[in-house]
Amino acid sequence: MEKEIAKQSLVDKKNEFFILTKESIQEKIHEIRGQQVMLDFDLAEIYGYTTKRFNEQIKRNMDRFDGLIFQLTSNEVNSLWSQNATLNKRGDRTGMHYKYMPYAFTESGIYINKY
Secondary structure, three states, rough: OOOOEEEEEOOOOOOOOEOHHHHHHHOOOOOOEEEEEEHHHHHHHHHOOOOHHHHHHHHHOOOHHHHHHHHEEEHHHHHOOOOOOHHOOOOOOOOOOOOOEEEEEEHHHHHHOOO
């Protein structure tokens, strides 16, 4: 049986919990530019932040992530949307228009980010 991890959500501050399973994390891994990556909004959700606050923290520490994160182009975002129906179902992302393109974190970037 898969080990489930409960984490307190800091987004809504109502002491609600959500369950992370191996499958739910694997669904958040995408191959972009020949690398397996996770996107900023998925990592923000896992860590319990809004994407805006999560990216503010990343930008303050960008020197730690040199070569470990990159910002997607509009073509890459559109390609992800056409390949992956789950991205289209995100409740906070109706439509496919962004003010800022998402950041993609390589495996090493994800590990650095947790510290």
